[in-house]
Amino acid sequence: MKSEDFIKLDETYGAHNYHPLPVVISRAEGVKVWDPEGREYFDFLSAYSAVNQGHRHPKIIKAVMDQCQKVTLTSRAFHNDKMGLFLKKLCEFTGFEAALPMNTGAEAVETALKAARRWGAEKKGVPNGKQEIICVEDNFHGRTIAVITMSNDPDSLVNYGPYVPGFVRVAYGDTDAIEKAITPNTVAVILEPIQGEAGVRVPPEGYLTKIRSICTKHNVLMILDEVQTGFCRTGKRFAWQHENARPDIMCLGKALGGGVMPVSAIVADHKVMDVFTPGTHGSTFGGNPLASAVAIAALEVLEEEKLDENAERLGKIFREEVSKIPCKKVVEVRGKGLLNAVVFEKGFEAWNVCVALKDAGLLAKQTHGNIIRFAPPLVITEKELREAIAIIAKVFSTIK
Numbered sequence: 388m389k390s391e392d393f394i395k396l397d398e399t400y401g402a403h404n405y406h407p408l409p410v411v412i413s414r415a416e417g418v419k420v421w422d423p424e425g426r427e428y429f430d431f432l433s434a435y436s437a438v439n440q441g442h443r444h445p446k447i448i449k450a451v452m453d454q455c456q457k458v459t460l461t462s463r464a465f466h467n468d469k470m471g472l473f474l475k476k477l478c479e480f481t482g483f484e485a486a487l488p489m490n491t492g493a494e495a496v497e498t499a500l501k502a503a504r505r506w507g508a509e510k511k512g513v514p515n516g517k518q519e520i521i522c523v524e525d526n527f528h529g530r531t532i533a534v535i536t537m538s539n540d541p542d543s544l545v546n547y548g549p550y551v552p553g554f555v556r557v558a559y560g561d562t563d564a565i566e567k568a569i570t571p572n573t574v575a576v577i578l579e580p581i582q583g584e585a586g587v588r589v590p591p592e593g594y595l596t597k598i599r600s601i602c603t604k605h606n607v608l609m610i611l612d613e614v615q616t617g618f619c620r621t622g623k624r625f626a627w628q629h630e631n632a633r634p635d636i637m638c639l640g641k642a643l644g645g646g647v648m649p650v651s652a653i654v655a656d657h658k659v660m661d662v663f664t665p666g667t668h669g670s671t672f673g674g675n676p677l678a679s680a681v682a683i684a685a686l687e688v689l690e691e692e693k694l695d696e697n698a699e700r701l702g703k704i705f706r707e708e709v710s711k712i713p714c715k716k717v718v719e720v721r722g723k724g725l726l727n728a729v730v731f732e733k734g735f736e737a738w739n740v741c742v743a744l745k746d747a748g749l750l751a752k753q754t755h756g757n758i759i760r761f762a763p764p765l766v767i768t769e770k771e772l773r774e775a776i777a778i779i780a781k782v783f784s785t786i787k
């Protein structure tokens with residue numbers, strides 16, 4: 388079967404909830420992917436940062452193979468001999484006291500929202516049903532009903548009502564707006580330290596530090612959604628470390644699964660995590676032994692290969708070199724580490740640029756029409772990065 392046949396199958400039998408680039412991937416290794424015809428591409432999306440360790444990292448694949456020979460799923464009705472090791476590793480990696488494993492990023496966010504509401508009722512004394520959570524404009528936290536309630540993106544929202552009460556949305560980048568929105572019933576502020584889906588929007592310097600101090604002052608939990616920015620993507624293990632603004636709850640996902648399977652979690656200290664008691668939250672697959680084995684290997688790879696340092700160093704080269712490419716339509720090159728975006732003029736349709744990049748051997752996807760995110764696996768070498776930049780330069784030079 389050819390690429391066009393696979394695309395036809397997706398269109399015929401699938402729901403049409405995505406608009407993918409017309410490319411089919413049938414094989415992958417490291418920073419490269421191949422289509423059924425054998426054409427080679429750089430992967431500059433990394434499954435929205437879920438493949439930070441590169442495709443099919445040998446250490447992670449070995450962990451999968453080994454664990455498959457032992458036990459893969461137990462549910463939480465019983466203990467297994469992998470989950471505890473995973474939670475310990477995750478706590479050490481993040482510097483938090485406790486972790487609660489789930490599967491997808493949206494579930495990690497839901498878990499954080501539930502933790503905050505329960506903490507509000509039980510520790511802060513907010514009457515149950517009155518808890519308020521502050522979120523920010525243009526956020527992306529996933530696709531569940533509660534999570535889309537926080538969104539202001541019409542595509543995510545329209546005709547999914549009734550929405551969930553208890554959320555207040557304020558402008559991104561504005562700490563005064565957050566402080567003004569706080570009431571005695573506010574239990575948490577939730578945000579992404581860098582907004583990924585919004586087009587890699589980096590907040591003004593000091594933003595996170597200021598929010599940290601506002602939250603502390605008003606006894607409100609600070610929740611950071613590091614599902615996309617976490618695990619070395621921005622040049623630090625977590626994006627909050629750029630400002631040393633340690634949250635009370637951190638939502639994790641994507642690269643925690645090492646590019647193999649969905650693994651997510653929240654981490655927090657006991658004073659928050661202890662609001663959960665038996666039966667009050669859970670997931671059949673959360674913390675399963677296969678996911679735990681994968682996540683341990685995924686974390687070890689980030690550490691052993693110092694992917695934070697690689698992202699920091701190569702990110703600088705990326706922004707410097709791409710900023711030099713002459714192209715009248717580009718208004719900004721921005722990002723941190725290897726989470727970067729090129730912003731074109733308002734109204735510019737970047738889809739055609741993504742198709743041209745694909746034809747030239749590099750896969751990237753536009754967000755909000757005029758922004759292209761460039762986020763390769765963090766195992767990319769400088770030589771590979773420069774090859775990729777040459778492809779980008781060639782394609783940008785043809786934009787009129």
Ligand SMILES: *Cc1c(COP(=O)(O)O)cnc(C)c1O
Nearest residue numbers: 491492493527528529583614615
């Ligand atoms: C991708 C993403 C999510 C949702 O993760 P899923 O695994 O798709 O549910 C949540 N928050 C952020 C910041 C994300 O980028």
